[in-house]
Structures are given as structure tokens and as C-alpha cells.
Amino acid sequence: QLLEQSPQFLSIQEGENLTVYCNSSSVFSSLQWYRQEPGEGPVLLIALYKAGELTSNGRLTAQFGITRKDSFLNISASIPSDVGIYFCAGYSYNFNKFYFGSGTKLNVKP
Amino acid sequence: EPEVTQTPSHQVTQMGQEVILRCVPISNHLYFYWYRQILGQKVEFLVSFYNNEISEKSEIFDDQFSVERPDGSNFTLKIRSTKLEDSAMYFCASSIGTVELLSGANVLTFGAGSRLTVL
Numbered sequence: 001q002l003l004e005q006s007p008q009f010l011s012i013q014e015g016e017n018l019t020v021y022c023n024s025s026s027v028f029s030s031l032q033w034y035r036q037e038p039g040e041g042p043v044l045l046i047a048l049y050k051a052g053e054l055t056s057n058g059r060l061t062a063q064f065g066i067t068r069k070d071s072f073l074n075i076s077a078s079i080p081s082d083v084g085i086y087f088c089a090g091y092s093y094n095f096n097k098f099y100f101g102s103g104t105k106l107n108v109k110p
Numbered sequence: 111e112p113e114v115t116q117t118p119s120h121q122v123t124q125m126g127q128e129v130i131l132r133c134v135p136i137s138n139h140l141y142f143y144w145y146r147q148i149l150g151q152k153v154e155f156l157v158s159f160y161n162n163e164i165s166e167k168s169e170i171f172d173d174q175f176s177v178e179r180p181d182g183s184n185f186t187l188k189i190r191s192t193k194l195e196d197s198a199m200y201f202c203a204s205s206i207g208t209v210e211l212l213s214g215a216n217v218l219t220f221g222a223g224s225r226l227t228v229l
Contacts, residue, residue: 032217041114041201041220042153087153091216096141096207097166098218102152 002026003090005101013109016078020104022088023070029093031064031071036085036103045086046073078108112136116202116221124229126191131224133185133202141205142185143218144177146170148198156200159185160207192228199223 003024012018022031030049034042046057048064048071055062061074075082088101115134123129135142144156157167157177164177176188185204189196203218 030216034218034220036153039222041203041223042218043220044217047217089218093216095166096158096160096216098143098155100145100153100155 003099003101009105011107017076020073020086022101027068028090030091032089033062033073034087080108080110082108114219114221116224120225122227129189131187131200135204139204139206141207143203144187145201146198194228197228199225
């Protein structure tokens with residue numbers, strides 16, 4: 001159950017919007033987005049549970065695909081403190097297992 | 111806010127030595143995990159633990175690795191004879207887990223990690 005995440009790296013100017021994508025050939029029970037700051041563990045940003053679900057958390061918006069195989073995370077009006085690595089993670093209820101994408105490293109230039 | 115705590119934050123050891131990494135998961139969580147992250151790479155699953163036994167383990171989790179929950183609060187990862195390639199950040203995570211997929215269920219809370227350096 002491979003999760004492909006794109007892009008791998010993103011360098012943008014402060015104030016710009018960005019979108020990170022997560023795709024799989026497998027169906028997931030839940031799709032989650034985590035952010036990892038340097039030297040820290042990943043922290044949950046958004047969790048999606050229903051097919052097609054669109055959820056916002058401040059400047060972050062994420063959607064779970066209708067087929068439950070893909071998702072995107074959008075960050076609007078980026079700020080320097082948004083830097084970090086963003087991971088998507090698919091959760092399989094049947095296997096009680098989380099599958100992580102390879103991560104998107106974000107740099108925001110002031 | 112409840113958190114997962116890990117100790118030590120950094121451990122340096124000689125190749126072949128035994129290492130124990132400790133974690134205190136969130137008290138009402140039922141599922142416990144160890145993940146590994148080699149510098150700059152993705153988060154890799156090692157093992158999951160539920161009801162005092164391993165529920166699943168990855169190919170990485172070979173006979174050199176073991177986990178236990180000795181006292182109902184701590185959750186430990188032991189590496190019996192460390193190798194150079196074991197150098198990585200090791201993250202403990204816990205999940206409350208529920209039968210149904212409710213909002214807030216089946217998400218991971220990670221600790222800050224233990225950096226292991228094998229020389």
C-alpha cells in the first residue's frame with residue numbers, strides 16, 4: 001500500500017499558496033496529514049474520514065478523494081513558520097496500520 | 111494537552127551494544143507504535159502493539175528488536191546488538207483506536223523522538 005506524495009520539495013515566497021498531493025492505488029479508511037518540524041515528531045494537521053470530505057483548519061484545507069485513494073493539502077497565504085516536512089498517511093482499519101508518504105519538504109522564503 | 115514522552119532524546123552507542131528506548135504513551139490510548147526515520151527520509155513503520163502483544167511488525171523489525179510494556183505505562187524498544195545502519199530517529203506513537211471511524215479516532219500522536227547514533 002504505497003502512498004506517492006508530490007512534490008518532494010517546495011520552495012515558495014511568503015504569502016504564496018501551495019498544494020501537496022497524495023496518491024495511492026489502495027483504498028484507505030482514513031487519510032491524514034502530518035507536519036514535522038526539524039528535530040520533532042510529526043504532528044497531526046487534518047484527518048479525513050469520508051469519501052469526498054473537505055476539511056479546513058485555519059489556512060489549511062484538505063480533501064479526501066471520492067475513491068478514498070487520494071488527497072490534497074492546500075496551504076494558503078504561507079508564512080515562514082510553515083516550514084517543515086508534510087506527510088500524508090493512509091490508515092487501514094482492517095489492518096490497523098498507517099502507511100506514510102515520502103514527505104514534502106517545504107521552505108518559505110520571507 | 112496530553113503528550114507522548116520519549117527518553118533519551120539522544121543516545122550514542124558503540125556497534126554491538128544493546129540500547130533501550132523508552133516511551134510513555136498517552137494514558138487512555140490503546141495502540142502503540144514505533145517508527146524509524148533515517149535522516150531526511152520517510153517515516154518507516156517498525157511495530158505496532160496492542161493488548162500487550164505485537165499486532166504487526168515490519169521487515170525492519172528483525173530478531174534484534176523487541177518491544178514490551180513492562181509496567182502498564184512505559185513502552186520500550188530494545189535493540190539487542192546495534193549496527194551502524196540502526197542510526198536514526200526513533201519515534202514512539204500512540205493512538206486511542208476505536209471500533210468505528212469517528213472524527214478524532216485512529217490518528218497518531220507522536221513523541222519528539224530519540225536520536226540513536228551508532229558508532
